[in-house]
Amino acid sequence: MKILICISKTPDTTAKIGFADNNTKFATDGVQWIINPYDEWYALVRAIELKEADPSTTIHLINVGGADSEPIIRKALALGGDEAIRINSESSDSFFVASQIAQVAKEGNYDLIFTGKETIDYNGSSIGGMIAEILDLPFISHAIKLDIDSSNALIAREIEGGEETDKINLPLVVSCQKGMAEQRIPNMKGIMGARTKPLKVIEPSSTEEYTSIVSFDLPPAKAGVKLVSPENPEELVRLLNEEAKSI
Amino acid sequence: MSVLVFIDQAEGIIKKSSFEVASYAAQTAKILNTTAEAIVLGKVQGTLSSLGNFGISKVHTIEDANLNHFDAQVYAKVIADATEKSGAQVVVFSNNTTGKAIAPRLSVRLKAGLVSGAVALPDTSNNFVVKKSVFSGKAFAHVSIKTAIKIIALNPNAFNIVKEDGAAEIIPFSTTVPNSRIEVTATNKITGDVPLGEADIVVSGGRGLKGPENWNLVTDLAQALGAATACSRPVSDIHWRPHHEHVGQTGLAIAPNLYIAIGISGAIQHLAGVNRSKTIVVINKDPEAPFFKAADYGIVGDAFEVVPRITDAIKKLKGIS
Numbered sequence: 001m002k003i004l005i006c007i008s009k010t011p012d013t014t015a016k017i018g019f020a021d022n023n024t025k026f027a028t029d030g031v032q033w034i035i036n037p038y039d040e041w042y043a044l045v046r047a048i049e050l051k052e053a054d055p056s057t058t059i060h061l062i063n064v065g066g067a068d069s070e071p072i073i074r075k076a077l078a079l080g081g082d083e084a085i086r087i088n089s090e091s092s093d094s095f096f097v098a099s100q101i102a103q104v105a106k107e108g109n110y111d112l113i114f115t116g117k118e119t120i121d122y123n124g125s126s127i128g129g130m131i132a133e134i135l136d137l138p139f140i141s142h143a144i145k146l147d148i149d150s151s152n153a154l155i156a157r158e159i160e161g162g163e164e165t166d167k168i169n170l171p172l173v174v175s176c177q178k179g180m181a182e183q184r185i186p187n188m189k190g191i192m193g194a195r196t197k198p199l200k201v202i203e204p205s206s207t208e209e210y211t212s213i214v215s216f217d218l219p220p221a222k223a224g225v226k227l228v229s230p231e232n233p234e235e236l237v238r239l240l241n242e243e244a245k246s247i
Numbered sequence: 248m249s250v251l252v253f254i255d256q257a258e259g260i261i262k263k264s265s266f267e268v269a270s271y272a273a274q275t276a277k278i279l280n281t282t283a284e285a286i287v288l289g290k291v292q293g294t295l296s297s298l299g300n301f302g303i304s305k306v307h308t309i310e311d312a313n314l315n316h317f318d319a320q321v322y323a324k325v326i327a328d329a330t331e332k333s334g335a336q337v338v339v340f341s342n343n344t345t346g347k348a349i350a351p352r353l354s355v356r357l358k359a360g361l362v363s364g365a366v367a368l369p370d371t372s373n374n375f376v377v378k379k380s381v382f383s384g385k386a387f388a389h390v391s392i393k394t395a396i397k398i399i400a401l402n403p404n405a406f407n408i409v410k411e412d413g414a415a416e417i418i419p420f421s422t423t424v425p426n427s428r429i430e431v432t433a434t435n436k437i438t439g440d441v442p443l444g445e446a447d448i449v450v451s452g453g454r455g456l457k458g459p460e461n462w463n464l465v466t467d468l469a470q471a472l473g474a475a476t477a478c479s480r481p482v483s484d485i486h487w488r489p490h491h492e493h494v495g496q497t498g499l500a501i502a503p504n505l506y507i508a509i510g511i512s513g514a515i516q517h518l519a520g521v522n523r524s525k526t527i528v529v530i531n532k533d534p535e536a537p538f539f540k541a542a543d544y545g546i547v548g549d550a551f552e553v554v555p556r557i558t559d560a561i562k563k564l565k566g567i568s
Contacts, residue, residue, distance in 0.1 A: 210359070225543065
């Protein structure tokens with residue numbers, strides 16, 4: 001079985017969010033970069049588990065990003081990817097990114113294409129669905145469990161107001177979230193091996209961008225907390241009712 | 248030309264997030280000097296003409312056995328056909344699990360730029376720019392859509408419904424509905440509870456509650472308030488509470504009117520998922536808990552003593568006791 005994992009580079013979850021160049025760019029000074037948690041903890045680790053169950057499985061990683069994405073790609077290889085492709089482009093447009101990945105995915109004849117349910121920077125949750133539409137494949141979003149039974153995927157997914165279990169013939173695109181797998185830490189053997197695993201860099205094909213970011217801004221700061229005495233918690237209820245009017 | 252809105256439903260009943268998007272579509276249509284129309288797939292209980300109260304002038308309905316189970320591919324095909332039929336220039340979705348699955352597919356089908364996670368009406372003073380939530384609620388981006396047709400997925404609880412008087416005209420719509428390639432083997436709807444993403448009030452617990460056996464503190468208060476319950480990441484990781492209750496950067500991002508955090512210290516990842524809440528209340532015995540900096544109201548005290556008294560006071564206020 002061949003699995004393609006889409007990985008994105010995002011700021012660490014504790015990174016301070018600020019903007020530069022007249023609020024048109026994310027301020028990257030001092031920011032630690034990580035693999036988007038949904039891509040790593042759920043998509044990649046579940047693929048590694050599938051490979052552990054069936055060693056004939058190959059796991060390819062794909063990233064649309066600049067050369068500064070390579071450390072996170074190497075980390076994904078250290079965790080258990082077999083080889084990686086980086087499409088040398090930085091775009092914030094989901095359609096552009098999805099088109100680039102779809103082109104590679106089409107040539108690679110993958111049985112499964114995994115994405116995280118969203119990236120923690122742009123929160124677009126669009127790439128998986130777009131790749132599926134471009135390639136005319138089924139798309140299961142918000143997967144929380146996935147097993148393979150010969151040529152079928154058995155998937156539990158979140159739907160509005162509950163969960164659903166589906167059976168779908170491969171190939172398909174899946175967006176992954178909590179429940180699919182548990183976070184892992186790469187071991188020394190994996191880190192050493194990752195250095196020599198293939199990482200191919202290709203140039204993007206020319207594709208239209210449907211959207212562009214004009215500017216960013218930050219939410220207004222809170223006025224400060226109003227403390228209520230623990231001796232008189234009933235006062236909190238009065239404030240929520242009369243002042244905040246929220247109950 | 249029109250603005251088309253997808254009306255999502257669960258078990259035939261229209262959801263609150265759908266009224267939000269209906270109202271959002273109607274207000275967008277006013278900006279563009281056009282009308283707002285809705286598309287409803289599958290059977291619905293009750294009268295759809297009441298969507299007129301949210302500013303919708305026409306409702307396109309289609310019933311087909313292939314629409315009884317949700318498949319984003321099938322739904323996107325039907326909505327694309329409806330978009331063409333109504334000549335829509337803007338298509339609006341709720342940015343919930345359904346909208347997140349359909350909107351990207353529709354974007355490819357219609358060659359239409361998509362902004363998901365929108366929090367405000369489009370600004371048409373200079374092209375077509377939509378404000379959206381980014382960095383898990385820690386910032387906003389203003390995104391320009393450059394294509395002829397535009398798709399917007401609106402975050403739940405981000406837009407205030409505008410009510411008006413009116414009745415929508417119901418127009419049956421027909422098109423070929425393809426078979427789904429997804430076989431649904433089981434569905435498990437969580438009934439009776441308030442869906443977390445749509446809840447007006449959320450009561451959330453953290454490790455400060457010491458164990459799942461103490462969760463009645465959270466659930467009793469939630470019940471008195473008619474609120475949904477949530478939890479921090481460590482609590483769901485150690486299986487005190489189910490995964491779907493986890494709010495935060497890597498869980499669900501929510502924006503209720505009122506968020507009450509009990510025994511949660513307020514790590515930056517947790518704040519990212521809740522900081523769009525209108526009013527935040529923090530109850531924690533540690534005065535140094537970082538959550539107090541992001542809160543509107545706080546009590547530095549023992550949750551085991553304070554919370555039952557708050558629950559009683561709310562019951563008294565609401566006349567439940």
